[in-house]
Amino acid sequence: MQKKVIFRGRLLPIALLAPQLAVTFVFFFWPAGQAIYQSLLREDAFGLSREFVGLENFQEVLSDPTWLNAALNTVVFSGCVAALALGLALFLAVQADKSLRGATVYRSLLIWPYAVAPAVAAVLWLFLFQPEVGMIGRGLRAVGIPWDYRLNGTHAMVLVVIAAVWKQLAYNFIFFLAGLQSIPASVLEAAAIDGARPARRFWTIIFPLLSPTTFFLLVVNLTYAFFETFGIIHALTNGGPAKATETLIYKVYVDGVENLNLGQSAAQSVILMIIVIALTAIQFRAVEKKVHY
């Protein structure tokens, strides 16, 4: 069934691919190469003196307790964000897929948060959870919970997870909704006639048929939690208190941009690149086998 387009020459396909290749080269291979080069050097901020140090930066990063702390935070943070964002989005999509009055409005409202910039999302949550002026923050204190994300590391982690999940929810929702709508109604009706209750219909029919979508979203969400949550963490907690919300990507920023330690920052981003490449490869090899397309 596959259509194959066959070009006669070589020039045309290369020319057609060139823009994409150029973009990949300029925005991926070149900076990645620069990062690898930087990670082998030790230099002052102004680039006036440099010293080739081999793998010393990597050695220092990997034996640095603060880096290990950031790695652990990243695992906790990404795990929570991916699980919650996927779970909640699926729940909402299933609810929105029912025939409801005003379903379109409901759906549109759920999609809105995706249009909000991460930093703005963070500020919105800040207004809610700020212990002195935030509505929820004050409420929590009023019922006797000593809510203070500025000093309590767990509270800070909860806050950044909530903000990051909320931001990603809309994206997941759209994909799940599209996935649900492409499930043929006849299959579900047949199951219903056979006496399958809604819960059973969901787990035996809907969920397996959604698995390609879920798998795709899992990859996207993990990448999101790894890289794109920088703005949220930056605006909400700055990685604090006492590094409780410092993830790997945030540490790259702190060491490179704030502390001007370019070599170690580059080494960290190279490690991060390796982790993400490995993670994606594992996902595609192991998880994909179990996915029903």
Added chain:
Amino acid sequence: MRRRYLAAGALALASLAAPFSARAQQPVEIQFWHGLNQPLGGMLEQLATDFNATQNQYKVVPSFRGSYAETVVSAIAAFRSNSAPHIVQMFEVGTGTMINAGRAIKPLHEIIAETGVAIDPKDFIGPVAGYYAAADGRMMAMPFNSSTSITYYNRDMFQRAGLDPNAFPATWQGVEEAARKLKAAGVACPMTTSWPSWIMVEQVLAIHNVPLASRSNGFEGLNTELNLANPILTRHLTNLANWQKEGLFRYGGRDTAAEALFPTGECAISFMSSGSQARVRREARFNWGVAMLPYYEGVAGAPRNSIIGGAALWTMNRGPNGQRSREELRGVAEFFRYISSPAVMAKWHQDTGYVPITRSAYEATKAAGYYQQNPGADVPIEQMLRGGDPTPNTRGIRLGGFIEIRNIIQEEMEKTFQGQQTPEQALQNANTRGNQVLRNFERTNRNN
């Protein structure tokens, strides 16, 4: 009708003439990157506009580059690609990094010597000049918006707690007592602080004349070591931790995060930058006062002057191999002379709450009766002149990588307030981690 045509014609002629005269003498452009947001940024840019209007040889082009840290990073990146701005505003913690930047910067004393523009470094207030001078006393950067930290207190709450609203206790012992009375009177947050490292570590050390680091706080060389695990800091951090447990002190976050706690009326006492007065004036709906930072009674030699915060103006070379022309340096120097002239500096000081950086601006403000009309406006400057000339411990801090060290100190303080470690452990950990930063900096900057 005819008159309108005439007016239009005149306008057209004028607009034709304008580019003509500009072409006749193209002003030298001086790029000036700063990190002040509104309303301070607007006031700063107004200074540049005013300067441009006083002459037509030079044109200072100010440009806002985000926070101080972001401004620094973009200036460094620009330097590496040979397009650095002429002037960059750098916050005080970055001083060590800039002074050791070798040929990336053009020291102020060289600019004065080469251009002959009359800027008198002796007119700078002691602690301001000291912070930006090399070990031999020659000025490296142009001081500009310097602040110091002071005490803000809620007079209404003091009244309610039966305390004298017109006299803030001078010592920490007195502050502790006052905080207890405030708590007894039902104040939920008797005391907080912004800038935990700057105010509760760096200032405490300076006021008690104790070094933060060896080699005169790093002024004498890069081979300096931190001295955080000392008796006075241990005492102070122990007190803060105990006060926090007792409900007398609330940790409000890093940098300026705790600032909002005071004008909202949540906390009765707050230690903040003197530059925050404009905000408090605008937002506070109660009677408030300012006072000098407290000290521990019975410590020999205390209290000394507090150290400064804020930022200075650094002149940068264009890139690793790009020098500035004589004309460009002259333009920079003329601009510096303009902003430090008594009238301009006095106005800047009064409008913003930053301290006057020159004695002449201070005298001019005093002579104009400003401090009598605005009681408390002279607290920052008086506090900076307290105890006579600065000692090697109170001159300032000259540590490479100090931005990172400050964050380390704040992290270890946070762990103490979380109850994860004792104050002794916190100071010891901060010392060890900070020394590692100093060694890294020494290694990469040895040859500059």
